[in-house]
Amino acid sequence: MKKGQLTVFMIAGILLLMILGISLLLMTKIASQSSRQDTDINDYVVSCLKLTADEGLDRLGRNGGLIAPQGRYENQTFGRAYYWIKNRGATYPSIEDGMLGLAGYVQDNIVSCLDNFSGSINIGEPSVRCQATAKSVVVRMKLPVSIVTDESAVKRSDFEVILPVMYAKAHSLGEEIVSSRIRHPLDFDLDVLSSAELPVHILTYKEHHVIVITDKNSRVDSRAFRLIFAIERQKD
Structure with missing residues (x-):
């Protein structure tokens, strides 16, 4: 092989290595950017999901198990105490x-929370399902979210948060109190109250009692979760 041909092959080889190196660097950069964007999207959507779910769960507790109660409620110190009896x-x-x-x-x-995201994202229509388990409330959301740039595209759709709030237990305790009160309209069942896993407070007013069941180990909207409802008083 002539010296000139060898030089050409060496130059071609060096150029090929440079091209491969640059390509690998760009691919690594794009993959890293996509991974970072994916993490940013997931973290931001999950934080918004938790914030919104916390607000909703706090409202649910203050309104006696309804987000927007209509009719039978009283305006009290705690807000709308929906009648359970x-x-x-x-x-x-x-x-x-x-x-x-x-x-x-x-x-x-x-x-409205996602609108504050600093990047440019495309958001679809959310679909949400909530489930109350023994010790928590699970919020699952399907939401098409994507970021598309000149270099990469990131898409996510499934998100979930678990709120450590014993809503089901608080609600079941409230049902026990109501059932006992219907059987004995003039008294509260001390056995039910004393054996309750969650603390119960009873506030007495002229026309009704307000029952407050608190999950002290939880935090929703920066305070302990409370299920609040009213019971119509029966006169002696």
Whole structure:
């Protein structure tokens, strides 16, 4: 092989190595950028989901298991204490009603939180499901989110937060209190109150009692979760 040909091959080899090196560097940079964007999107959406779910769960507790109660409630120090007993009958919403209301609240309010994201993102329509387990409330959301740039595209759709709030237990305790009160309209069952896992406070007013069940180990909207509802008083 002539010296000139060898030189050409060496130059071609060096150029090829340079091209491969630059390509690898660009691919690594793009992959790193995509990974960082994916993490940023996930963290931001999850933080918004938790913030919105916290607000909704706090409202759910203050309104007696409903996001926006209509009708039978009283304005008290704690807000709207929805009647769980009215005209000697049980009127409380189910746990499922509360979870549906919470899901609707998150769906209606999550996008306004996401609008504050510093990057340019495309957001689809959210779909939210909530479930109350023994010791928590699980919020799952399907939300098409994407960032598309000249160099990369990042897409996510499934997000979840777990709120350590014993909503189901608080609600079940409230049901026990209501059932006992309907059986004995003039008294509260001390056995139910003394054996309760969550503390219960009873505030007495002229026409009704307000029941406050607190999960002291939880934090929603920066304070302990409270389920608050009213019971119509029966005269002696």
